[in-house]
Amino acid sequence: MRGWSWGWRLLAQRSRRRGRYTTVSIPVSLYERISRLIEGTGFTSVSQFVTYVLREVVSEMEEEKLRSEAVSEEEKAAIIERLRRLGYL
Amino acid sequence: MPRRLFFLGLDSLPPRVLYEGLDGGAFQYLRGLVGEGARWVMRTCHPPITVPAWMVMFTGKTPGELGVYGFRHRRPGEFGYYIVNSGYIKAPTIWDEASGRGLRVGVYGVPPTYPPRPLHGFMVTDFTTPGPEKPYTFPPWLRRELEASTGPTIFDIVYRSEDKDRVARDLLRMLDNHLRQVEYLATRKKWDAFFYVEISVDRAHHAFWRYFDPKHPRYEEHPRYSRVIPEVYRRIDEWLERLHPRLPKDTILVVASDHGIKAMKGAFTVNQWLAEQGYLKLRVDPSSLKPGTDLGEDMVDWQGTIAWAWGGYYSRVFVNLKGREKHGVVEPRYYEETLEQLRRDLESIRGPRGEEWANKAYRPSELYPEVNGDPPDLMLYLDDLNWRPAGTLGWPTNYLEENDRGPDDAVHDWHGVYAVYDPEGTLERGDRGVMPIESIKAHLEQLIFSKEEG
Numbered sequence A: 001m002r003g004w005s006w007g008w009r010l011l012a013q014r015s016r017r018r019g020r021y022t023t024v025s026i027p028v029s030l031y032e033r034i035s036r037l038i039e040g041t042g043f044t045s046v047s048q049f050v051t052y053v054l055r056e057v058v059s060e061m062e063e064e065k066l067r068s069e070a071v072s073e074e075e076k077a078a079i080i081e082r083l084r085r086l087g088y089l
Numbered sequence B: 001m002p003r004r005l006f007f008l009g010l011d012s013l014p015p016r017v018l019y020e021g022l023d024g025g026a027f028q029y030l031r032g033l034v035g036e037g038a039r040w041v042m043r044t045c046h047p048p049i050t051v052p053a054w055m056v057m058f059t060g061k062t063p064g065e066l067g068v069y070g071f072r073h074r075r076p077g078e079f080g081y082y083i084v085n086s087g088y089i090k091a092p093t094i095w096d097e098a099s100g101r102g103l104r105v106g107v108y109g110v111p112p113t114y115p116p117r118p119l120h121g122f123m124v125t126d127f128t129t130p131g132p133e134k135p136y137t138f139p140p141w142l143r144r145e146l147e148a149s150t151g152p153t154i155f156d157i158v159y160r161s162e163d164k165d166r167v168a169r170d171l172l173r174m175l176d177n178h179l180r181q182v183e184y185l186a187t188r189k190k191w192d193a194f195f196y197v198e199i200s201v202d203r204a205h206h207a208f209w210r211y212f213d214p215k216h217p218r219y220e221e222h223p224r225y226s227r228v229i230p231e232v233y234r235r236i237d238e239w240l241e242r243l244h245p246r247l248p249k250d251t252i253l254v255v256a257s258d259h260g261i262k263a264m265k266g267a268f269t270v271n272q273w274l275a276e277q278g279y280l281k282l283r284v285d286p287s288s289l290k291p292g293t294d295l296g297e298d299m300v301d302w303q304g305t306i307a308w309a310w311g312g313y314y315s316r317v318f319v320n321l322k323g324r325e326k327h328g329v330v331e332p333r334y335y336e337e338t339l340e341q342l343r344r345d346l347e348s349i350r351g352p353r354g355e356e357w358a359n360k361a362y363r364p365s366e367l368y369p370e371v372n373g374d375p376p377d378l379m380l381y382l383d384d385l386n387w388r389p390a391g392t393l394g395w396p397t398n399y400l401e402e403n404d405r406g407p408d409d410a411v412h413d414w415h416g417v418y419a420v421y422d423p424e425g426t427l428e429r430g431d432r433g434v435m436p437i438e439s440i441k442a443h444l445e446q447l448i449f450s451k452e453e454g
Helices: A002-017 A028-038 A046-069 A073-085 B028-036 B050-059 B094-100 B142-150 B164-188 B200-211 B225-246 B270-276 B332-347 B437-449
Strands: B005-010 B038-043 B105-108 B121-124 B193-198 B252-256 B260-263 B266-269 B307-310 B315-319 B360-362 B378-381 B387-390 B410-413 B415-421 B430-436
Touching: A028 A046, B005 B225, B005 B437, B028 B225, B028 B252, B028 B415, B038 B437, B050 B094, B050 B437, B094 B105, B094 B121, B094 B193, B094 B437, B105 B164, B121 B142, B121 B164, B142 B164, B164 B193, B164 B200, B164 B225, B200 B225, B200 B260, B200 B410, B252 B437, B266 B270, B270 B307, B315 B332, B332 B360, B332 B378, B415 B437, B430 B437
Parallel strands: B005 B193, B005 B252, B038 B430, B105 B121, B105 B193, B266 B387
Antiparallel strands: B038 B415, B252 B415, B260 B410, B307 B315, B315 B378, B360 B378
């Protein structure tokens, strides 16, 4: 019955996490630099700005990761041909 | 404070060039630094190949521990192979560890670092990158910045070509591209340790060694081709002379290679030999094949085959073991006996005039403290690497004067270089003996981290 209780716990955890926030520490000097940077902009808090920037950065990194993992059969064949011509195979 | 360190990796540079002056007078600045620094002869790993050698240097792990025995590997029971990339390197590199200590690191061109992985600093991947359209930098947006400032990145050239003038042009263009990019990164970005490997040196050696090394059995003085290798050296040397004063004053400079290089005497057709000896049974008449035909799975009569091999800079030999291979015939209880017989026969292969060769066939467990991944049954070096094993078929003889994969003048050698120049003079200068490649990481760490407490 371990599976049942484990499954319920996971579901409960997930629903608790939804819409929730956590705290990340950044150096005070960086916090102050960001505060100065967003003065007079549409960003109303450092947290809002940091979340925005991190989302952008992480999305780009995730996208790049997917692109580097997706190797087509033609690309594979091209890599093998190149290594062969370089004498490694 | 940790010491700042700039690492210049010159792929396949042998001690003869850097320490003994076989450089056509080109490495003037570098030789001056090396003369004032500590010098080791670097002893490379088994196998002496770019992949895995650089990663052995930067992780401190043997190829067996890394489970990387070359570019390609074969899963038990399969005939085909897979190609390794950065994802197969599971041990932490020196830049992973420096990142973890909060140091900023730069990595450029170290094989295999594609696909790039996050680090505290920046990375541009190596010649195994499929193409410039792929994500090849960390952080990802560095690519746009780099291309805007220094032009499109060139990862490699095709050097096995008869058109040597084109090879020379492509080679120098690639080298200039790399030098420009590294100069940009080294002078515009913040870093504590910068690791740069230049592959052009290896490509120049393979394409032009016989026009350069008077000891090459087919040495030829040529008005243009004999000048290509010194030109590659000269461009690196002048670039370093310009860059060095622009690096922070106390930066430690390291020059190293992953293996050496020497003249290729010829290629030996290892699968043809296995077939002649009765180890490999073919369904086809080998004399009917076009020279250079790859051994295909359907060309083999597996019921009558005991072993087959791959060519390359060394040969990997596989036993057709029952229970492991799809059509295995060698009973596990005869595995040891078969392997030892095969080893004896391989080691007794002689040269084209019946001369003795210094052949060595190793079992991976004899070479490494741990054997991970997909190792071959035997790792074979012919005549101390002087002869390159060729895996292809259809040749009228087993002894080829040229490489089976196109023109090539050089094979790898066991000894490379490792030299450290410390402007603060904390190291004992001069010749310091032999440094095994897997000990370099610890040495570099000592250089970078040991002053942290100070």
